[in-house]
Amino acid sequence: MNLRRKSLMTGALGALVAALALGSGVLLAGAIAGSGNTIVTVRVWDDKVADAYKASFAAFHESNPDITVDVTVIPWTQYWTQLDDDVAAGRADDIFWVNNSYLTDLADDGKLMDIDETLGARAKNDWDSSVVREFTRDGILWGVPQLSDAGIALYYNKAMLAKAGIDPATLETATWSLDPAQDTLLPILKALTHDSSGRSASDPAFDASAVTQFGYNAANDLQGIILPSIGSNGGTFDADGVYTFGEERAAQAIGYQVDLINTHRVAPSATASNADPDFSRDRFVEGGMALFQSGLYNLPYVFEGAEFEWGVASMPAGPAGRVSVTNGIVAAGNAETAHPEATARVLKWLGSTEGNSYVGSSGAAVPGVVAAQQAYFDFWGGKDVDVAKFFEVLADDAPTITPPETANFAKVEAAYRPFMNEVFAGTLPVADGLRQAQDAANAATAAK
Template identity: 50%
Template sequence: MPKRSTVLAAGAAAVVLVIAGVVTALTVSGQGPADQTTVTVRLWDDQVAKAYKASFAEFEKDNPDVNVELSVIPWADYWEKLRTDVAGDSVDDIFWVDGGNYPVYADAGALLDIDKTLGADASAKWAPAVVDQYTRDGVLWGVPQLADPGIAVYYNAELLADAGLTAADLDDLRWDPTGADDTLLPVLKKLTRDSGGKTADSAGFDGTSLAQYGYNSAYDVQAMLLNYLASNEADFQDGEEYAFASPKGVEAFQYMVDLINKHHVSPSAADTNTNGDFSRDQFLQGKMALFQSGVYNLANVNEGADFDWGVARLPAGPGGAISGVDGIVAAGSAASEHPAEVKRVLAWLGSAKGSSFIGASGSASPAVLAAQKDYSDFWASLDVDISPFYDVLENGTAPAPKGSGWPAADNAMRPLLQEVFLGRTPVAEGVRAAQDAANAAVTK
């Protein structure tokens, strides 16, 4: 399943669009029975789509005049198709948007004002961080659906045991750009093996031929960049200006890149730059010991891992363990031909009962506060301790990228930073060039 996070700007180029002049012409024609109105809902997550199917079946019992149809568009195609559909009169009545892309649609008048649609007090039921993330110019532009907590580390207990380690050895891991107080790297070296079976901390280790990865350092904004920057007391943005090329920011990038190209404890960027799921798949195949990610991969790991696994806390940096946070909303099309029915569906999606299907299935962490216990109860019933994803939030959080310029900035910085992770461009030089390109893209 592709990542559902807002900060992985997959296809962000597609969101730099010119739509202000066409949003008023949008229509969707439902094909339900004559006495029903069809409301279409678009998303990219097949796990949540299963929960939605059950949720809307319940909704339709009390709303027999409304037929809700789901449209699941793969993440890789989602943003390009959304752009063209908004511009081409075929957008759904309700559609998911992420934090990096929604401002363009909001600024163009393509989205419903949720405060006006559902009432200003409706947001009290939803995760405050997600409400804040999707409030622009004092207006909330979507009904919060998912509230990813912090990032943590999935571990393969069998590979830990093979290295003479236990889950307890992952407690309180620290990374240090100076190396003086670094306990993470020694553990990663023990967990990395070449094709001859030698670990990365042994003589004769061949870092060019890895059979087992210790960790998944990569160009991954949510799972890696935001956390390493914040944990080294560096900012990703200062307001809406990109500021990650500070001295502390460069230190954080250097550490991540060295894990790949100097210490050889993570996959080559040649694999991860072009496949965002490469590390996840290696972990599920038993070829990676530690996989740093979020709850958006819980269902994948639970379904795909045939080994004993668990979740450990995010390693701390000089500034502590600081994680990025994220959320997803369901936005209503301002040009829907069925505003009354869309309002009812949005209200259901924002209700405890409507969202309970997401939490109870374990498919995602709901943004509706009353439904979050269903999620933790689901994983507790499977003896999976998900507290590391939440405990890290006590240390403070790193906000997701913000501003209408994020899609263009992401397009500008990504190829330059990917070259840095490949080791082709010196870190300080490449990070500075990426920051400059991102800021230049925003001001165009």
């Protein structure tokens, strides 16, 4: 079973699809001229949602036989670079996914359709209000809400907890702290980390060079680890257009995660997770990790891949409490599409209860259309999977930490990530490495 989160395409197949995407303008022109049928292309990075989309667009085509919708999946690791190049060259798909970290440039540069103008200002009344707020800039909504990631929680392996004598209820009170006397998370992680002789990381004879079971997925994972950790220490990743993740509270939070890897050895070496963003998820699914902190975006892969009993607990709290990140995804219309009327009809379908319900009824993600969301809960309820913890962390106006929203984020991330990778790998001291990473991020922002 292929457990890749972002796409099933790798290697030559990924290159082929990218090449086809590059040539889409020529291919579409031929298709339209030859058949009288308009082909609208949609670009995403998630293969599970792509499958749901294909079923949705088949239903759309039945009532709109003059329009065929083609879905292209570009792997997450290539998605933003490819999109940036294609938008600049005028060859991007008619509709493409956007998250809020990449919204600013596309909206400010006039590359996206104004959804209020395209579908009417009342259309947004049917959509998840938090996602609408995320993607409204200067009073204009720049995409049709498709997914809501809810919050971050903790997947756990039931057998591993039982073997270590840990009641899952203990996870609900787990708190990380720089004060060892207040840190109740680390002892849990040590008890759940074992070497090849079965010794836990709390045993003086523990062999850190022969770990067979890790306790946790500390890693350079912005959404699953870094942002929640920073938020739970009262810090910020960026504020008012300036990157701040090298400042004291953020640096403390990141330093704690780095120590889990390189000092306490309860998480895998960053060499693997830096190179493969899905490494920790796959390690958990394969039975080599006890706790996996992540979001609903990984739920279908855990459900399909794990051959053991698992559950979901609240993410660990920090000195400032339990502070999660939450995200939405929108389908954005290409302002330079060659067929705006057909594109608008597809966007309207994606923003309808029927069109978006396929995403929920397949269990792929929480739909962005409010009336379609119940299908998601029904799907997972039918599988005896309780997703409540992903929502409880956001309930009652709980504090959240926002993802980065500055302009030029693709270049910003490319600038700071090498330094951040070295920090997590232990080859750069935390304070110095984060300061270098922060300086690189702010320089890239200023270079816009």
